[in-house]
Amino acid sequence: MSDQLTSIATHYHERTKYHPETIATKNKGLDWSKQPSVFKQYKVGHSYDLTTYLSEKYSQDELAQQWRRLSRLLICSYGLTAKVSTMGTPLYLRTAPSAGGLYPAEVYMISRGTSLLPSGLYNYQSNTHSLIHFWESDVWSDLQEACFKNLILEDTQLAIITTAVFERSAWRYEDRAYRRIMLDTGHLLGNIELGCAINQYRPHLIGGFVDQMISRILYLDPNQEAAITVISLQDVSNGNQISFNPPKTTIFPSEIHTDYPPIDDGELLSYFHQATEIRDPEPSLFSISTSDPSSLEDKYNFPFCLKVSTETSPLDWNNDLIDLENTILKRRSTRAYTGENLTLDELKSLLNFTYQSQDYEKTDLDPNPDYFDLELIETFIAVSGVTSLEEGCYYYAPKAQELRQIRFKNFRQELHYLCLGQNLGRDAGALVFHTADLQKAVAKYGDRAYRYLHLDAGHLGQKLNLAAIYLDLGVSGIGGFFDDQVNEVLGIPPEEAVLYITTLGRPQRRN
Missing domain, CATH: 3.40.109.10 (NADH Oxidase)
Incomplete structure (x- = not known):
């Protein structure tokens, strides 16, 4: 039996982390002839x-x-x-x-x-x-x-x-x-x-x-x-x-x-x-523990950190949301970035569509879409190339609609390493990290919290995907990374389990 009072959710998360010392053992050869079909068939x-x-x-x-x-x-x-x-x-x-x-x-x-x-x-x-x-x-x-x-x-x-x-x-x-x-x-x-x-x-x-x-x-x-x-x-x-x-x-729970x-x-x-x-x-x-009211406030509000407002107008999806439908149908994951800068206005629009659903009513979208529990999700952004925004790691405060700088540094090489050597991490203008305090989540929802956290992170990630495609930017999600090293490099507290990374940048165009 397990020798410590560690939840199976925490145990699973620790067991499935990627580490630089053991990542080679994860890259086993695949037998492509045994790949399962991606379609389910019914004969009747x-x-x-x-x-x-x-x-x-x-x-x-x-x-x-x-x-x-x-x-x-x-x-x-x-x-x-x-x-x-x-x-x-x-x-x-x-x-x-x-x-x-x-x-x-x-x-x-x-x-x-x-x-x-x-x-x-x-x-x-x-x-x-x-x-x-x-x-x-x-x-x-x-x-x-x-x-x-x-x-x-x-x-x-x-x-x-x-x-x-x-x-x-x-x-x-x-x-x-x-x-x-x-x-x-x-x-x-x-x-x-x-x-x-x-x-x-x-x-x-x-x-x-x-x-x-x-x-x-x-x-x-x-x-x-x-x-x-x-x-x-x-x-x-x-x-x-x-x-x-x-x-x-x-x-x-x-x-x-x-x-x-x-x-x-x-x-x-x-x-x-x-x-x-x-x-x-x-x-x-079943009972769900009530949240401490203080936990409902944006975190990492340091008195002397650089703060940048992200307030902006919502994206206009045109009559009957036709541009939104076209964006969904043409969405593609980006394979390579040029390394060129994004603009701060573009980043603001991405964050507005993803997190500020109260603005949806202006564009005929539901201003109260369903998630499981967004209060458990935190967002950090590593900025490598955004015009008019200093390089570094920022905490995104969705209620205050502002970026709060928590570390000053150009992270391009480190991000390349953290993303398992994928050039997407190095060449992106910004990387969005969704994290959560796993122990806090498990205390509230039991081991099922692990589902809810990743489902919400993926839901937010898809909003970033679609906003980026609409703005003619490149975007790609990354689910494979060196977990612990993300926290160390970006200065994110160790209790924040990294759930998902979304890379954003200028896409390389094929001739």
């Missing part, structure tokens, strides 16, 4: 082709309009946008980025029974942009029970469930893949949020549910796939609005596991995920 079920509804010609027919909104929502969320030829299996790119192009998520839909979709279970087939109706019985009451009778499910007819097929990522990234899977799912949540706004749905994010009940509803093989999030979809077309106040929190056996490499991911599950169907047994 009725298929609904959604491709025809992407055309504008259906806009005058009311029923077709409903199909068009659903079709556009799904293609914005996780649709295919390109096919890249390789020496082996082609690489299919989607609207949401994924580490290594492995796309571990699956998107399911549950219908209560609508004019479009009969009641039952559906899987989104991204390779054909279709929905396959693989189970025709009503399961909505089972979904409600699994989600602790969440009130939002009383007033909605559709729900999306995102799942993770673990082996798709573990094949390459081994036990550390769990981090990347949650970040990738966070990217998907960002797309779902914005795709819903474009198509007149309001998504309500549910993170607290009885995991095994959801698995049974979807007929998942628990050894291969597991539910990660539930999103209830409220139709807000024709001025429909929610008729009650949704619950303030839709996440619950899991247990904190401190008594666990030695776990072999290769088995840690599966063991850890099971430890994050909620198993008890009685929500009254």
Whole structure:
């Protein structure tokens, strides 16, 4: 058994850190012939082709309009946008980025029974942009029970469930893949949020549910796939609005596991995920610790540090958010930067879209999008090349809307090293680091906090992705880095566990 009272979440995070001394052992040769398929197939079920509804010609027919909104929502969320030829299996790119192009998520839909979709279970087939109706019985009451009778499910007819097929990522990234899977799912949540706004749905994010009940509803093989999030979809077309106040929190804690056996490499991911599950169907047994009011204030407010305001006007996505939809569909991860500077105005716009959702109302976006708990996420920015902004490490204070410099230094070479020698770290104008106090998060939400933290970090990362593409900048997320050295180099407190890095810069253009 473990010899210290260390939560399995903390144990997992420490075990899956990259270290300079051992990183070579992580770079094992891959057997490409054994790479899992990134598409799930169903041999039975009725298929609904959604491709025809992407055309504008259906806009005058009311029923077709409903199909068009659903079709556009799904293609914005996780649709295919390109096919890249390789020496082996082609690489299919989607609207949401994924580490290594492995796309571990699956998107399911549950219908209560609508004019479009009969009641039952559906899987989104991204390779054909279709929905396959693989189970025709009503399961909505089972979904409600699994989600602790969440009130939002009383007033909605559709729900999306995102799942993770673990082996798709573990094949390459081994036990550390769990981090990347949650970040990738966070990217998907960002797309779902914005795709819903474009198509007149309001998504309500549910993170607290009885995991095994959801698995049974979807007929998942628990050894291969597991539910990660539930999103209830409220139709807000024709001025429909929610008729009650949704619950303030839709996440619950899991247990904190401190008594666990030695776990072999290769088995840690599966063991850890099971430890994050909620198993008890009685929500009254759960309690979430209340936050200290002082913790709700922006941190690292040193009296003499350089402070730079980031207040700016919100991005204009044009009528009907058409520019946002086009940005989602053309998004690509940048492969190389020129090393040229960003402007301070560009950085301000990136931060505004990512963190200042109160400004969304000016652009027809939801000013109160759902996250799990952003109070647990901290943001640091390493500035290497931003015009009118001194080089160094800054803490971003979202409530005050300002950057607070905590270290003076040009970090280009160190960032190259921290990002495992990737030139993206060296040549970017700025790198955004999302961190969290892991012990504080576990105390609040149990080991399941690890999911919530990485899902929120990925969600924020996708906002940065889309804002950067809209501004004609380069952007790429990095999930592989030397964890401890990030804190040392940037001067970030050691209790801040690094979750995710997003690089931003001027992209190199191919001739």
